[in-house]
Amino acid sequence: MSEEMLEQIVQISDHQEPAIEFRGVSKTYPSGTHALEDVNIRINKGEFVFVVGSSGAGKSTFMKLIMREEKANTGTINVNGFNLTKMRRKHVPLLRRTMGIVFQDFRLIPSMNVFDNVAFAMHVVGESGREVRREVSKALSKVGLGDKARSMPMQLSGGEQQRVGLARALVNAPDLIIADEPTGNVDPNMSYEIVNLLTEINKRGTTILMVTHDHNLVRDFKHRVIMLDSGRIVADNAAGGAE
Numbered sequence: 001m002s003e004e005m006l007e008q009i010v011q012i013s014d015h016q017e018p019a020i021e022f023r024g025v026s027k028t029y030p031s032g033t034h035a036l037e038d039v040n041i042r043i044n045k046g047e048f049v050f051v052v053g054s055s056g057a058g059k060s061t062f063m064k065l066i067m068r069e070e071k072a073n074t075g076t077i078n079v080n081g082f083n084l085t086k087m088r089r090k091h092v093p094l095l096r097r098t099m100g101i102v103f104q105d106f107r108l109i110p111s112m113n114v115f116d117n118v119a120f121a122m123h124v125v126g127e128s129g130r131e132v133r134r135e136v137s138k139a140l141s142k143v144g145l146g147d148k149a150r151s152m153p154m155q156l157s158g159g160e161q162q163r164v165g166l167a168r169a170l171v172n173a174p175d176l177i178i179a180d181e182p183t184g185n186v187d188p189n190m191s192y193e194i195v196n197l198l199t200e201i202n203k204r205g206t207t208i209l210m211v212t213h214d215h216n217l218v219r220d221f222k223h224r225v226i227m228l229d230s231g232r233i234v235a236d237n238a239a240g241g242a243e
Helices: 003-009 059-066 089-096 114-124 129-142 158-170 188-203 215-221
Strands: 018-028 034-044 048-052 074-079 099-102 176-180 207-211 224-229 232-237
Touching (some): 018 059, 018 207, 034 059, 034 207, 034 232, 048 059, 048 188, 048 215, 059 074, 059 176, 059 207, 099 158, 114 129, 114 158, 158 176, 176 188, 188 207, 188 215
Parallel strands (some): 048 207, 048 224, 099 176, 176 207
Antiparallel strands (some): 018 074, 224 232
């Protein structure tokens, strides 16, 4: 294995080392849109952070840079011990194995039952059948869906579908969970249940980064809040209160 490869896959073990760090990061799209400008931010391992801001503030670009769906024009980005600035495309799957993604629109495969939707994330990384059965069952139990393993997505409520999405994000024991408006398509009561689940997962050491427009959740859960506006970080509050 090359030195470059070893550098890419080494994981930072100290809890106080950053899970995510942006230094002087700017992103301009070919259209000329300035999505982010000189962003400097550090999110330590084990933190729970809300990311808020109006439409067009730069939240989506911020997330895409973390997942390496986009590359910054300037600055440096480190995520889970990976230097994304120097990362080659062939190494991106290694980065993404360290994170779980929860989507607003669930993105379940309608032809697969709940168990297989969650198991799919493990099959992708080549886990054994025995490991898949054990870890999928554990993940479904954690989100309160142990009795829904054989149900089809269309038989579930929106909140249940989102919990399947959360189980899928959890099943490979990621260091970081990125939740992109995970409460956007569920009712208010379920919104609180989803964030409660994320908070419990965070207490076990997983870093949580959640994009939301719901300021009631931000106010009530008292996690750190980063606010973006016109591509810049305009507030970074340690205990909620981004309103």
